[in-house]
Amino acid sequence: MSSRPSERFGKWLVSAPPLVYLLFFFAIPTLIMVLASFRTPGEFGGLSPLIEDGKLDLNLDSYIRFFTESVYAQIFIKSVWYALLTTLFCLLLAYPLAALIARSPKKYRDLLLLLVILPFWSNFLIRIYAWMIILGPNAAMARAVNSVLARFGHEPVPLLFSSFAVLVCLVYVHLPFMVLPLYANLEKHDQALLDAAQDLGANKWQRFWRITFPLSLPGVYAGAALVFIPALGIFAIPDLLGGPEDSLIGNVIKQQFLETRDWPFGSVLSIVLTVAALLLAGLAAWAGRSQLGTRSSGVPSRA
Amino acid sequence: MRRRPVALWAAAAAGYAFLYVPLIIVVVYSFNNSRLNAEWVGFTLDWYDKLFHNQEMLAAAGNSLIIALVTSLVSTVLGTMAGVAMYRHKMRLLSVLVLAPIAIPEILMGVSLLIFFVLLNFTLGLASVALAHIAFCIGFVAIVVRARLAGMDESLTEAARDCGATPWEAFRHVTLPLIMPGVIAGALMAFTLSIDDFVITFFTAGAGTVTLPLQIYSMIKIAVTPEVNAVSTLLMLLTLALIVVASRFTPSLLRSD
Amino acid sequence: MKRLALLLASLLVAIPAAAKDQLHLYNWNNYIAPETVKRFEDFCKCEVVQTYYSDNEELLAKLAAGAKGYDILVPTSNAVQALIKGGQLKPIDKAPLPNLKNIDPAYLNTAFDPGNKYSVPYAMSLTVIGYNDRKIKELGLPTDTWAVVFEPKYLEKIKGRVTVLDSSSELFAAALKYLGYSANDVDEAHWKQAADLIKKAKPYWAAFNASSYIKELTVGNIWLVHGYSNDIFQANLDAEAAKRPFHIVHGLPKEGAVLAVDNMVIHKDAPRPDLAHKFMNFMLEGKNSAELTNLIGSGNPNMDALQYIKPEIRKNPAIFPDKAMASKLEQLKDLTTAQRRVRNRMWTEIKAGR
Numbered sequence: 001m002s003s004r005p006s007e008r009f010g011k012w013l014v015s016a017p018p019l020v021y022l023l024f025f026f027a028i029p030t031l032i033m034v035l036a037s038f039r040t041p042g043e044f045g046g047l048s049p050l051i052e053d054g055k056l057d058l059n060l061d062s063y064i065r066f067f068t069e070s071v072y073a074q075i076f077i078k079s080v081w082y083a084l085l086t087t088l089f090c091l092l093l094a095y096p097l098a099a100l101i102a103r104s105p106k107k108y109r110d111l112l113l114l115l116v117i118l119p120f121w122s123n124f125l126i127r128i129y130a131w132m133i134i135l136g137p138n139a140a141m142a143r144a145v146n147s148v149l150a151r152f153g154h155e156p157v158p159l160l161f162s163s164f165a166v167l168v169c170l171v172y173v174h175l176p177f178m179v180l181p182l183y184a185n186l187e188k189h190d191q192a193l194l195d196a197a198q199d200l201g202a203n204k205w206q207r208f209w210r211i212t213f214p215l216s217l218p219g220v221y222a223g224a225a226l227v228f229i230p231a232l233g234i235f236a237i238p239d240l241l242g243g244p245e246d247s248l249i250g251n252v253i254k255q256q257f258l259e260t261r262d263w264p265f266g267s268v269l270s271i272v273l274t275v276a277a278l279l280l281a282g283l284a285a286w287a288g289r290s291q292l293g294t295r296s297s298g299v300p301s302r303a
Numbered sequence: 304m305r306r307r308p309v310a311l312w313a314a315a316a317a318g319y320a321f322l323y324v325p326l327i328i329v330v331v332y333s334f335n336n337s338r339l340n341a342e343w344v345g346f347t348l349d350w351y352d353k354l355f356h357n358q359e360m361l362a363a364a365g366n367s368l369i370i371a372l373v374t375s376l377v378s379t380v381l382g383t384m385a386g387v388a389m390y391r392h393k394m395r396l397l398s399v400l401v402l403a404p405i406a407i408p409e410i411l412m413g414v415s416l417l418i419f420f421v422l423l424n425f426t427l428g429l430a431s432v433a434l435a436h437i438a439f440c441i442g443f444v445a446i447v448v449r450a451r452l453a454g455m456d457e458s459l460t461e462a463a464r465d466c467g468a469t470p471w472e473a474f475r476h477v478t479l480p481l482i483m484p485g486v487i488a489g490a491l492m493a494f495t496l497s498i499d500d501f502v503i504t505f506f507t508a509g510a511g512t513v514t515l516p517l518q519i520y521s522m523i524k525i526a527v528t529p530e531v532n533a534v535s536t537l538l539m540l541l542t543l544a545l546i547v548v549a550s551r552f553t554p555s556l557l558r559s560d
Numbered sequence: 561m562k563r564l565a566l567l568l569a570s571l572l573v574a575i576p577a578a579a580k581d582q583l584h585l586y587n588w589n590n591y592i593a594p595e596t597v598k599r600f601e602d603f604c605k606c607e608v609v610q611t612y613y614s615d616n617e618e619l620l621a622k623l624a625a626g627a628k629g630y631d632i633l634v635p636t637s638n639a640v641q642a643l644i645k646g647g648q649l650k651p652i653d654k655a656p657l658p659n660l661k662n663i664d665p666a667y668l669n670t671a672f673d674p675g676n677k678y679s680v681p682y683a684m685s686l687t688v689i690g691y692n693d694r695k696i697k698e699l700g701l702p703t704d705t706w707a708v709v710f711e712p713k714y715l716e717k718i719k720g721r722v723t724v725l726d727s728s729s730e731l732f733a734a735a736l737k738y739l740g741y742s743a744n745d746v747d748e749a750h751w752k753q754a755a756d757l758i759k760k761a762k763p764y765w766a767a768f769n770a771s772s773y774i775k776e777l778t779v780g781n782i783w784l785v786h787g788y789s790n791d792i793f794q795a796n797l798d799a800e801a802a803k804r805p806f807h808i809v810h811g812l813p814k815e816g817a818v819l820a821v822d823n824m825v826i827h828k829d830a831p832r833p834d835l836a837h838k839f840m841n842f843m844l845e846g847k848n849s850a851e852l853t854n855l856i857g858s859g860n861p862n863m864d865a866l867q868y869i870k871p872e873i874r875k876n877p878a879i880f881p882d883k884a885m886a887s888k889l890e891q892l893k894d895l896t897t898a899q900r901r902v903r904n905r906m907w908t909e910i911k912a913g914r
Contacts, residue, residue, distance in 0.1 A: 133332075
């Protein structure tokens, strides 16, 4: 691809506005808090003065705390696990939805897509409350599950205030963020490719696994990123319907900023979370790219 | 001949059911004759009546709508640009800057933006909230647009340029129509994220600024009454209507070709 | 398309406050009766702009990061302590507050604000036990002791039907009181004992919940809670409205409980301190103060208000505790940074199941 001068100008024209915006309204504020991770908490909240008695007050205390008190790493790993499960179940549920919408006749496509996202314009809290009603101990679902369990002599199991409830709601809340990227990708798949494969003797499963899925990988990856990364930091769902064991790293971070008023430590936890999320995302992208050959387009290296 | 695989339909139907059973409860409970959102007691229209007299709640809903519209507009434009830049020019810095707001815990971002605005002596209000929302929505749009661009045939754009089109013309008439479903998907996500955001909004809102999530979350310890269900139902219908109307006026916008 | 964008942008910028006199009140939601607000607006010929928070800590975090524009805040005593020491408050001028004499002297001149330089008591609540009277009576459990929340021998009868507050200060306070210590005890060894007590009881609890426990109690999914007295009062009203076959009743632990007094304070950068003082004096009038108590069942430190309060609320020992109970109540004190860190580590370990 030749690099004409207008090409390079075009490159800066298209990347400058978002770059400048994010530098100003994201990078600089975040740097303030990154700096905060090296400071001491204010006695009554906030941060201690940066320069006290002429000395710069910077230290590694909060970082040392994170690496020595292992309970935080333990909760962190649990959160990664929850986020992975959420991403997996979202993918399983979202793929047929996105595929159906992508294959539908054009006049229905937009409506079907809107129908996926419509529920999420209602307030988060009452959607969770609706799940609390569905999963409540006296509701149909819990009664059915527990009557089956009772037949095996098992104690009744609470659906509400449990990891099950947390996972169900995590999947529920993140589902459209898997459906939309998948749809955007599946929509451009050429039916002709699949028809040609069918003519050559490939069955339904082979057509999916050898053609559709690899081509959809950029969409899968995008959806996975938009589900996994936010799911790592979530705290509202465990707060509302988690059991006593379902505290996640998002809850711990929230506590640092609120109850404990230890902003430096909250900052450290947040930085670790962000770096880990970005690393995992980068790792997945790299793995995806190397698996599919040199082109990042997702076309399999075997024709 | 189009195949209609039953398995696909069944799985998709299950997906829609999963999405809509809670929503049906939300809408039905807006008519519930009980202060609590917990059990069906009886039918009433009182909550809608209460809602129409509740200036605070209506103003909050209006604020949320305005902020969400501005946010989705600006972040879609900026996010599309970012997505194109990330794909075409493989800018590492931009990739990190775009992904990081999604990864960073909201509470940290909220506190840091508040500190930042205070340092700049920027009056907090609707504008500060919108600026904050745009910052974290750009990433969502950018990632979807980039995924859409993946595998796109560059030869089409090259051909357009060789035929004498300017980069802008090539973008507008070749690239943009091709990525439009990604752009729309991104805009929808940005709108959804903004209209329901609580944590970042809490910290960046001004002394008189109330958005719907702020209003509703503050009720969490007393009771989230069916009035909230009512306002949510109405907001959903309103937004749906807005989009249908908008698509009537710009039919080419939503079509992918 | 461009025109639409411009219109929307201009709407955002043009929304700032109207030129009318405004009092910015930053308060808990539903912590002032709408009639009271309206009457004040008529009285002062101004507009009251309300914004809400649902937790003292949210208020503290927002102010610590530098937010301003608020006139009156309503923090609980330990938060007032933090705000005073953090230099966030404007001293009160007593001259425009003749109604201050209405407040029961027992609630004035406290350790965290000697001489009431910065704060004026507003409303109170106790953190007690709330329970479903039918279910708990059936099971024959005691309701006048924290043992029913902490002892496995009682808990196994109500396994999965108990919630506790998701607040380390409140839960530790209850545990410390049960063990016979002060709720404000800062001995780490005592804290360890409390943490062990909590860990032993945790498997029987349904959740640590501060937000939806009242709803679950009213519906009958949860039978016993560690909660705030006005929430429990409200739950009972809801249960009656829904014609449930049970009542939600307060249980007053004989070991003692936490008393939370919420106070009106003025932020140091308040735009209208004159209106703020007017508001304070207005709320110190017995009639106005009583309206909140009648609405949500909150305790009231205002002696002049007692005559206006509904008799059934006046008689409720969890809202107006008698002398015996009052002597066992303690207000929570703010902790130092080092103490908060230790407490948080213990709390995280409890939550992580260590």
